[in-house]
Amino acid sequence: MQSNPVQKMTLEEYLEFDKNSDGRFEFHNGYIVEMSGVSIEHGDIEANLMTILKNKVADRDCKINPANIRLKVPKLPTYRYADLSALCGKRIIEKFSGLDVLVNPALIVEVLSPSTENYDRVEKFTEYKSIESFREYLIDFPN
Numbered sequence: 150m151q152s153n154p155v156q157k158m159t160l161e162e163y164l165e166f167d168k169n170s171d172g173r174f175e176f177h178n179g180y181i182v183e184m185s186g187v188s189i190e191h192g193d194i195e196a197n198l199m200t201i202l203k204n205k206v207a208d209r210d211c212k213i214n215p216a217n218i219r220l221k222v223p224k225l226p227t228y229r230y231a232d233l234s235a236l237c238g239k240r241i242i243e244k245f246s247g248l249d250v251l252v253n254p255a256l257i258v259e260v261l262s263p264s265t266e267n268y269d270r271v272e273k274f275t276e277y278k279s280i281e282s283f284r285e286y287l288i289d290f291p292n
Contacts, residue, residue: 158180159179160176164227164247167248168246176227188262188291190291191262191291194260194289195233195258198258202235202256206237210238211237212235212236212240215233216232217230218230218231218234219245220251221251222276222277224276224279229277231254232260233258234258235256236253236255236282237255241253252280253282255282255285256284256286257283257286258287258288259273259286260290261289266290269288
């Protein structure tokens with residue numbers, strides 16, 4: 150998570166902001182936090198993992214989702230963005246305040262950075278565990 154929250158908002162203001170935003174922003178205790186702006190190495194890891202995972206499941210009914218897919222997190226009043234997510238079988242999508250959110254990821258991937266490592270390892274992992282379909286958590290750290 151970026152260390153500087155962007156702005157304080159109500160949940161309703163955040164949802165409207167996110168609908169009209171080109172970036173990725175998460176809602177944390179009344180603040181919106183920008184989730185974009187990754188390093189070259191971080192981007193390389195995401196791209197490589199997406200390719201590897203797509204190749205591994207090419208002959209199966211599995212889907213690999215990029216970072217801009219919202220994941221429903223039952224423990225929260227909103228959703229989170231992972232760096233990648235995956236599932237086999239049918240995607241279950243719900244509307245949340247007019248936005249599509251994925252309900253059933255089985256694999257969630259986070260690429261760590263110094264500013265997000267603790268958040269991804271502890272807080273996000275705890276939140277993700279409230280997703281019923283969640284089975285595996287892959288974290289990687291650019292060298």
